[in-house]
Amino acid sequence: MGRLAKDDFDAALLPGIRAELAEAYRSFRRDEAAAISSWLGPDGCFAxxxxxxxxxxxxxxxxxxRxxxxxxxxxxxxxxxxxxxxxxxxxPEVDRQRYENDPAAVAHVALRQSPAYRRLEEGKLHYLFQSLARLGARGGELLDIGAADGRLLVVARDYGWAGRGVELNRGYWDVHREQGLAVSYGAFPEDFPDDGRRFALVTMLDVLEHTVDPVAFLRQVGERLTTRGYLAVQVPNVDSLLLRLEGATNNNFCPGHWNYFSAASLQKAGEAAGLRTLHQETYITELDRILSYDREKIRQAFGRELPIEFELTPELLHRHLQGYKLFTVFAKE
Ligand SMILES: [Zn+2]
Structure with missing residues (x-):
């Protein structure tokens, strides 16, 4: 795989891909909404x-x-x-049941397996491993927490990583078996006892926002890293321009997402857990959704000095860390 740029896996910038994704997303959003409403009382609050x-x-x-x-x-x-x-x-027991018996899990597996989604996800994973290599993370033992369908573990092989994963959702069991992937089922760290093995890289994509005590979680992850090991974290970006525009209607605001990190607060969380921040960036623009808003509203939401005749480019968005996903690489000292 040649060197990738972040625009290469950005659905908003690739003609036709939204239409390809639409059906899989429709089923997923419908099941997700049903799952969420099952946790809410008639007043819209948790029961x-x-x-x-x-x-x-x-x-x-x-x-x-508030x-x-x-x-x-x-x-x-x-x-x-x-x-x-x-x-x-x-x-905790209610939250765990949500993942083990998630009514949206089947639709989520289907979404992740759809060809358009896979193409974007694989592009992103190649980009991430190429970025990690430039930071000095060039192969060894890898642990992927929240492994989902194991795509990361498969792509990791191309970059010299021998990976294993932890995943709560057993709906991926067949996918893991077909790919010959080593995945343990359950939660980290409760169901992944410390056997003394240390990893040169731990990856957590869309995991940390789900933890009730993110600093303790990061500390426990740090304990499994080798000295000078790397931790790569992806979270939804609360400072992203789309979230600023959509507010409460954005799907990221949902039960299970307990923390909403910005670049600054994620860095603080890592440092509170004894980790050093090596690198931060954003990717995924959601530019097509952003541009459906009134230009003046976009300019206000951007929150920095923008000329009236501004041109909102992916480069400008990411330079100000306002992309939809936030990627951070920590190092263990
Ligand atoms: Zn605080």
Missing amino acids: PGTYFERPCPLCGGSAAD YLFARGLDIVRCDSCGLVYSRNVLL
């Missing part, structure tokens, strides 16, 4: 006895004002450290 409230999971501080309310979540921005998080989270 009594299924959740608890927590202080800021990054600094322990409190937040005075940031937004969406699908049962009471989302606030911490007054002290700036982390955006949901004050109320489902009880």
Whole structure:
């Protein structure tokens, strides 16, 4: 695979791909909405006895004002450290059941297996491994937490990595077996006991936002890294221009996403867990969805000095870390 640029796997920039993805996304969104509503009472809040409230999971501080309310979540921005998080989270046993018996899981597996999705995802994974190689991460033992269909583990082989994964959803079992992938089922770290093995790279794509105590989680991940090992994290970007524009209607605001990181708050979380930030960038523009908004609204949401006649390019968006996904590489000292 030749060297990839981030625009090469950006659905908004590739003609026709949205239409190819539409059907798989329709089924997934429908099942996801049904799953979410099953956790909500008639008032739109989590049902009594299924959740608890927590202080800021990054600094322990409190937040005075609600940031937004969406699908049962009471989302606030911490007054002290700036982390955006949901004050109320489902009880651990309720939350775990959601993943083990997720009614949207079948549609999610189907979405990830659809040809257009695979093409984009594989492009992104090649890009990530090429980026990691430039940072010095060039092969060895890899652990992928939240392995999903194991695509990352397959692509990793091309870059010299011998990978294994951890995944909660057994719906991927057949896919793993067909690909000959070593995946343990369950949650990290509870179901992945420390056998003394240390990894030169741990990857976590769309995982950290699901954790109730992200700093403790990062610390536990750090314990499994070799000295000078790398941790590659992808999360939805709360500072992305599309989230700023869509607010509570954006699908990222959903039960299960308990933390909403920006580049700054993710860096703080890593440092609180004893990790050093090596690299941060954003990818995926969602530019087509952004450009459906009024130009003045876009200019306001961008939040930086933009001339009236601005041209919103992928390069400009990513330069200000306003892409849809945030990618961060940490190193263990
Ligand atoms: Zn805080």
